[in-house]
Amino acid sequence: MKEKEPTSKTLADLYEMMGLPVDLISTESGFTIHSLKETFKDLPFKSIAYRPDYFSFVFVKNAYGKYIIDEMGFDINPGTIYFTNPGNYRSFEWSEITDAYLITFNEFYLKEHVHPDVYQDFSFLLTEIVQPRLMLPAQFADIEQLYRQIHKEQLGKSPYKNKIIGSLFVALLLKIKEYFWQDYNPIYEGNRSSSIVKIFKKNLEEHYRAIVFGQENSLYRVQDYADLQHLHPNYLSSVIKTKTGKPVSMWISEKTVAEAKSLLHNSEASIKEISFMLGFSEATHFSNYFKKYTELTPVAYRKLQNSKS
Template identity: 50%
Template sequence: MLDPEKIDSNSLFDLYTALQLPVDLFDLTEGFTIFNLHDIGFKLPYQSKSYRPNFFSFLFVKDGIGCYTIDDKTFTVQPYSIYFTNPSNYRTFSWQEINNILLITFDETFLKKYIGENVYIDFPFLLTELVRPKVVSATIFQEIETINRLISSEYTKQISPDSRNSSKYAIIGHLLAILLLKIKSHIWQDYNPIYEGNRSSQIVVAFKRLLEQHYRDLSSGKVECAFRVQDYASAQNLHPNYLSSVIKSKTGKNITTWISEKSLIEARSLLRNSSLSVKEITYKLGFTETAHFSNFFKKHEGISPMQYRKSYQHEV
């Protein structure tokens, strides 16, 4: 049963299901959605329960009034504002008016698959803990709105059951990259998340950046074995228990969960794109035994590493 006051949502689909909102437009095969909230059917005024997402989101508010609350910070959303959040703490939202508000969500797998492994280097604002809504001029909003229309048009295209979605979402991925570039150039051109927020927020951002960099180095072969909690703590001259406490309190997830999620993403990539044996991947990701890695992978994917590799090779 769901806690009536809090919702742990693994995706926007889970969140909308929990909030008893329409989910018929969702495509569960990819970690991307785009909807106009006017079409969702919120009964106004609307106040959500507290929830924790594990997806990135942009709100493009052309005509609407509401607010979001994260931790003890409440932000008013007003016309011609752009609001961004990433996977983080519990938050709530409320709406008084919804006339034209576009919501775009995407997960890390989608970013890495369709935009690239260096997405956080190209767009560092994606890593920040807290980004205030930005009100832009009507001209800038219109430029962004043009890109959003192309994304929405591609997203709502109907495809036959026997055809593949790859080209559709590849196009969406390219358009999303253009959108991120446009937003970066107009809003966060010189933005560096490491300098924003209090000490705890800076620790979290530094951890996220090191986590991302380390797995890039792991993938490219610059390092041979995955970091453990002690390594991430040492990089910031912190005690592992203190780092773990900060990560848990600020993000709602244990540091081991962050590392496990990254390991799973890297495992899927290595099984799809490399010729490394399962034993070699086991060592690379820091598991002591192949059986431990296989159990970890099967717990999250439902199939063994070898079955995953074979199924992917069969599809392509």
């Protein structure tokens, strides 16, 4: 699948592509925070369209402009928080900035400095329903106090900088969850409206159909399914596991075994032919794989099914 727009692995990458200063951006830890007023001094400004490989929060105390995310346009107004995920196409325009801050962070930072299983407590980070959140003044004041303290620590020289920022960021995420996402259910979204889950299942079905019809001769890995959606494999894995209850590897293994059972029961192909058909280089590898998940060898499974006919 051909990528239509540039991918930004870090905020510094994006700013460099657009000719913006990067001296305020430190991406070493996977976390950045800065005042947008210090970067966008020549207004109005219109960005390129891009696909980021990181999460972001924009805290708009007093600014105006427009965000376009996956072809949905939102006006930027005072008192608003914008949250975006890796992978969404987006662009933005600024017409006026008096006070606005941007935080970006990647999954490595979350797992290193927030919690190894961060999506258990903060599953809303994987939400795909991208809507700006307009805050009450008192709510925004709570949030502002936290992100300004984070910015202060980021500029400081404390040997405990990352731990302090990590703790403050947890408090920020908890406040955001309290105000907006207490009732977010990732499984519900996974079943009803998750485009990532739907596309993954579609790609899974199409790939195995191509394998059975001889159009493909190798099994896709997590990386391959992630590439089809222009996502980082870790992010795809997190979305699928959180929203379906099963990791990508289990979806792949269950589909492989299901196709193997169907071929063993409904075709006259030999075990060797079926193993090659399903992308295994050796029949013994296929037999071991099949037995791992069914406790039967392919030969024993075929005999058992034939005895029932």
